[in-house]
Amino acid sequence: MSQASVPIDFRTNAQHVPPKMPGAVQKATARFLGGRAALVELLGEELWQQLRQAGHDLRLHAITHLDHYLVQAEQAVTKAGGQVHWARDAGEANRLVLEIARQHDVKKVVKSKSMATEEIGLNHALEAANIQVIETDLGEYIVQLVGVGPAHIVVPAFHLSKEEIADLFHKKLGVDAPSEAEGLTQIARTKLREEFLAAEMGISGGNFLVAETGTVVMVTNEGNGRMCTTVPPIHIAVVGIDKVVPDWESLTVLLKLLARSATGQKLSCYTSFISGPPRSQAETGPREFHLILVDNGRSRILQTPECRETLLCIRCGACLNICPVYNSVGGYAYGWPISGPTGAMLAPQILGTKVAGALPFASTLCGACNDICPVKIPITEILLHLRRRVVEGDAIEAAVAPSLLRAGAQAGSVVLQRPWLYQLGSKLLTWFQAPLKSDGWISKLPPPLNRWTMVRPLPAFAFDFRAWWRTHRRGGTR
Amino acid sequence: MAIRAQLFITCLADQFFPGVLQRMVGLLERLGVQVAFPEEQTCCGQPFFNSGYQTQARDLARKWLEVFGRTDGFIVSPSGSCVDMVRHHYPRLFPPGTPEHHLAEDTAARTFEFTQFLVHELKATDVGARFPHKVTYHASCHLLRGLGVREEPKALLRKVQGLELVPLSTEETCCGFGGVFSVIYPEVSQAMMEAKVKSIEAAGAEVVVACDAGCLMNIAGGLRKVNSPIKAMHLIDVLTADRGTR
Numbered sequence: 001m002s003q004a005s006v007p008i009d010f011r012t013n014a015q016h017v018p019p020k021m022p023g024a025v026q027k028a029t030a031r032f033l034g035g036r037a038a039l040v041e042l043l044g045e046e047l048w049q050q051l052r053q054a055g056h057d058l059r060l061h062a063i064t065h066l067d068h069y070l071v072q073a074e075q076a077v078t079k080a081g082g083q084v085h086w087a088r089d090a091g092e093a094n095r096l097v098l099e100i101a102r103q104h105d106v107k108k109v110v111k112s113k114s115m116a117t118e119e120i121g122l123n124h125a126l127e128a129a130n131i132q133v134i135e136t137d138l139g140e141y142i143v144q145l146v147g148v149g150p151a152h153i154v155v156p157a158f159h160l161s162k163e164e165i166a167d168l169f170h171k172k173l174g175v176d177a178p179s180e181a182e183g184l185t186q187i188a189r190t191k192l193r194e195e196f197l198a199a200e201m202g203i204s205g206g207n208f209l210v211a212e213t214g215t216v217v218m219v220t221n222e223g224n225g226r227m228c229t230t231v232p233p234i235h236i237a238v239v240g241i242d243k244v245v246p247d248w249e250s251l252t253v254l255l256k257l258l259a260r261s262a263t264g265q266k267l268s269c270y271t272s273f274i275s276g277p278p279r280s281q282a283e284t285g286p287r288e289f290h291l292i293l294v295d296n297g298r299s300r301i302l303q304t305p306e307c308r309e310t311l312l313c314i315r316c317g318a319c320l321n322i323c324p325v326y327n328s329v330g331g332y333a334y335g336w337p338i339s340g341p342t343g344a345m346l347a348p349q350i351l352g353t354k355v356a357g358a359l360p361f362a363s364t365l366c367g368a369c370n371d372i373c374p375v376k377i378p379i380t381e382i383l384l385h386l387r388r389r390v391v392e393g394d395a396i397e398a399a400v401a402p403s404l405l406r407a408g409a410q411a412g413s414v415v416l417q418r419p420w421l422y423q424l425g426s427k428l429l430t431w432f433q434a435p436l437k438s439d440g441w442i443s444k445l446p447p448p449l450n451r452w453t454m455v456r457p458l459p460a461f462a463f464d465f466r467a468w469w470r471t472h473r474r475g476g477t478r
Numbered sequence: 479m480a481i482r483a484q485l486f487i488t489c490l491a492d493q494f495f496p497g498v499l500q501r502m503v504g505l506l507e508r509l510g511v512q513v514a515f516p517e518e519q520t521c522c523g524q525p526f527f528n529s530g531y532q533t534q535a536r537d538l539a540r541k542w543l544e545v546f547g548r549t550d551g552f553i554v555s556p557s558g559s560c561v562d563m564v565r566h567h568y569p570r571l572f573p574p575g576t577p578e579h580h581l582a583e584d585t586a587a588r589t590f591e592f593t594q595f596l597v598h599e600l601k602a603t604d605v606g607a608r609f610p611h612k613v614t615y616h617a618s619c620h621l622l623r624g625l626g627v628r629e630e631p632k633a634l635l636r637k638v639q640g641l642e643l644v645p646l647s648t649e650e651t652c653c654g655f656g657g658v659f660s661v662i663y664p665e666v667s668q669a670m671m672e673a674k675v676k677s678i679e680a681a682g683a684e685v686v687v688a689c690d691a692g693c694l695m696n697i698a699g700g701l702r703k704v705n706s707p708i709k710a711m712h713l714i715d716v717l718t719a720d721r722g723t724r
Contacts, residue, residue, distance in 0.1 A: 324651055368650075
């Protein structure tokens, strides 16, 4: 399986969130948001807003000139001795990785954290080909041991407690693990050290791809990314075509925005720049460097002007951290590795609305994501467009909403366009509700309106302003 | 010449909060505003627009423009999200080149949410109200982020005699209403609503104030469900509490 093909049922998923999840998620997101806020304050709101605008503008410039910058990047990588491959979709990207692995008889792969490889389901493809794949980001390593994907795009295992991780290490690694962070990290470090040295191939993603020099930029905090991209003899970077930026000046703006928004750091512990394999005997590192540029629906996103800015995303996770929906359910409810508002925006466009049509509705449109996004993606506007795509269809996809719902909406609109019918209906509601009403409230309604009353009572229908107004206008009330 | 205001009552307030509307009329008239009420109005189309039914939303927007387009003066509403719909989404539902575009732009420019209207147009922050209670304020999302109204409601509350405004830790966090969201994903809506209710209780207030019927239905319902003594009130009810019957 490379990509989800079964419809994502957000409601059912949300109903099955473990009770401890929301609290753990909220604790972590509050920490990141606090760190971010402190750094924004340090910079000053005005400068921060200028940075966001600059980030938005240069990302938009890059994705509207993808054809130019990608070719420039390809030429630069090739010139530096790297090999560039183009993957139309997830399947093609996975096949390219497998082909390179097969050529070198690779049996073991170490991976640094990469949302692009999560998106294309690379681990499944490698495992299906009997190639062992080891995630080396501590969080990814932990969720891989659990047998699930990341719960957050930046901090994959942040919902698990030290006790849970100690228990996991005990069960899966057969070691006595202490319930404290340093001891647990030491265990993972020792295990991973063996893997780094034994692996025949390292796979990474890339946070950015600098077109002018063909440089893959990797932003990490644990050093595992450097190990993956320097120790094994082959390095493959799997990078979405949307990650390209024109030059190093652009990159500095984005790096300033990324770490602050993601983890509340001025800069992450490691920022790695990879520009091809060693150029001389004196240089060390993998003898082969492959860059796989993945489209997987991205050029289709460019075709819809209302959705284009989806591709500005730098996967910082700030929209997840601020989102009250994400904070209530965690990442797994989204049924896709990229969760939260940015996932709700991206998944339906990559997987199609038949699969991910529920996700654009998994938002109250409160807009907190728009305000926090470091590259000013109008997330709720895009979600609105995707809701339209689900309900009415557009140039990309036909409508997928049930026709009964659409008939209901049409009926509602017919009534509301006729003031007399609206007023008659409103009057009737105040009568019909009588047996349901008590003390000004309705605590139980029949389906489908029970979806409101199962959560909280509904104020009783009152509808008497208009009558009051007529009396008032005649001077009857003061 | 007296300032004229057309009441844009919104369908939710029309259905559930007629008392707020009556008191809004009373307050505006006391402030010297000549109030009119275009009775043909129904719904601005926001619920349809937000759930993807753009065709139906456009039909209702056209109807709204027909009703309010022939009026003059300010258009004033007790709901931030409905005003956001008219101000920001109408001109895009009817882009340049469509017959309704000019009308959409014209009405958008003269449509105001109640606190915007009081603070910026009438320059009235002290309306002579008295409400000797501890009050906290919930910022409705579209009022806050759509219209950029952050301080106006609190400025009005601060001028109310005897009122103690206490901070709400989740002031700017969505209450979980979200229109159709509340019925599409009731469990998630519930989790958000319960978090909001808990924070209101923690604020130590007797009353929580909001400026949107949707949030009020959700929060008031949530408070009632746990038999909380805390009341959810529209700002207008606080601004008229001591004089509502005069």
